Amino acid sequence: MSKMEYARELARESIIEIQSVSKTFRDFKALNDVSLNIEKGTIFGLLGPNGAGKSTLIHILSCQTRPSSGSVYISGLDVVSDKKDVLSIIGVVPQENSFYDELTVAENLRYFGSLYGVAVIDIKKRTHRILDMLQITEKKDSRASTLSGGMKTRLNIACALIHKPEVLILDEPSVGLDPVSRRALWDTIREVNSEGTTILITTHYMEEADLLSDRILIMHRGNIVVEGTPEDLKKTVGERIIQITCTPGNYSPITSQLEALEGVGSCEVNEERLKITLTDEQALEHVIETVEASGNHITNIESNRPSLENVFIHFAREEWH
Ligand SMILES: Nc1ncnc2c1ncn2[C@@H]1O[C@H](COP(=O)(O)OP(=O)(O)OP(=O)(O)O)[C@@H](O)[C@H]1O
Ligand SMILES: [Mg+2]
Structure with a gap:
């Protein structure tokens, strides 16, 4: 067993391990000694007021920025030293759309698939499956710029799923969605999760966090305030x-x-x-x-x-x- 295989074997239960992570911008501490394990196959809700550090943590998990101190492992891989491998097993749905407006839906998926090194035949199969699941098959050949807001969100998610990631990270995916589209998004997240993908989601919608999450973390000013199942957290109130x-x-x-x-x-x-x-x-x-x-x-x-x-x-x- 190689070192990497061994590390991944160890990470079977906690697919995400965040160990004493701090992030400082000049003299401002956006994350202060955050430690957290996220279990494989779960849906994890990350909550906190504006500026709590949620996106900063997500940027670290998705290798877009390095922690100032501490370590993060995803499936046993270090987000700093094993960046390339980490990127191949995570899908990230950033707050801003990541697809190309001038490409069609299918072309975007082909582009992201090739970016991740997915074989052409697999891209075709996955595109079909993903568009079906996200209910945008009929827009397959439409230019991304012509999609409605809710459909753009779905395409944003589709692009993050094309390489069948082990972990899907979504930063406030339901902003701007109507109540029906929001529910469709919840169904999609559940369906992706039911196929074994671990989900990390940030949201300001408490109902959404409650309905979806197995566990929830509330952060404030870079610190962990509380972590637990939605039921545990409610008991702390009374x-x-x-x-x-x-x-x-x-x-x-x-x-x-x-x-x-x-x-x-x-x-x-x-x-x-x-x-x-x-x-x-x-x-x-x-x-x-x-x-x-x-x-x-x-x-x-x-x-x-x-x-x-x-x-x-x-x-x-x-x-x-
Ligand atoms: N590149 C940066 N340079 C300086 N400060 C930053 C940078 N990125 C984030 N911050 C600061 O770190 C803090 C946490 O920001 P972050 O974007 O992680 O918050 P958030 O929890 O995602 O908030 P929101 O709910 O508004 O999205 C904020 O005070 C923010 O201004
Ligand atoms: Mg944010």
Whole structure:
């Protein structure tokens, strides 16, 4: 077994290994000692506010920029010293379209296929398969410049898939897509994943991250804030989010009283309603007693499990100030 084969054998489980990666631009630290393993065959969601370092990390993973310190291995290959081999096993869908406007859809795929050294016969087969999966077969001979925005996104993805990559990296692929196209994109991502491709995706759409990702990482200012399954992350916020509407709705005197109750995480007044996070659902009974005892009459109670959006906002408030 060659050294490279051995390294790839070791990487069977964690296909992406990010070890203490920092990236500094002049004196600005865009990534600060980031370590992360991504398991083979999973869909991994990378989240964080603007400027968190998501694209910087993706640029490092896709060999477009080198880490200032630390190492990254993809399928056991070093993104710096084994760059050529890494590029042959990853597909990157950058935020800006990478295809050529003046070429047709099929010509673009032929171009990217040859760039990756895919045999002509395989390019033909894959083109057929990919266009079918992305539902743009009918645009095969159309010039890329004439495609609609959503179709351009699909072509951008198609170009990244032509060489059958082991890892597909997508940087905010759903920006500008209508709700139907967005769902079609999710189906495509799932389908590519079901064929064994590991997916790394960044997005600002929490619903999208929640629905697609096996695991999620939230970053902020180059640091990892939290990592886990969507369910794990939601548990960090609490069990339930309760919204209570009252008449007369005189809430200010009781918010701190409610916050002091066992099983209550936080309490705030939100659009003339009380918004209470319960860390223990049993606390609801005491919440109701406290509210009623204050002279407020409850007219409505809404109860929801935390969404990923709640998680994001929770960490935004807790950690980002
Ligand atoms: N080439 C560069 N030179 C200087 N600073 C840079 C460079 N590239 C990125 N940065 C800075 O690094 C930080 C992280 O940028 P990055 O593009 O990785 O953020 P992001 O998480 O992708 O944000 P967004 O959600 O807006 O796409 C930002 O403050 C950015 O200005
Ligand atoms: Mg970005």
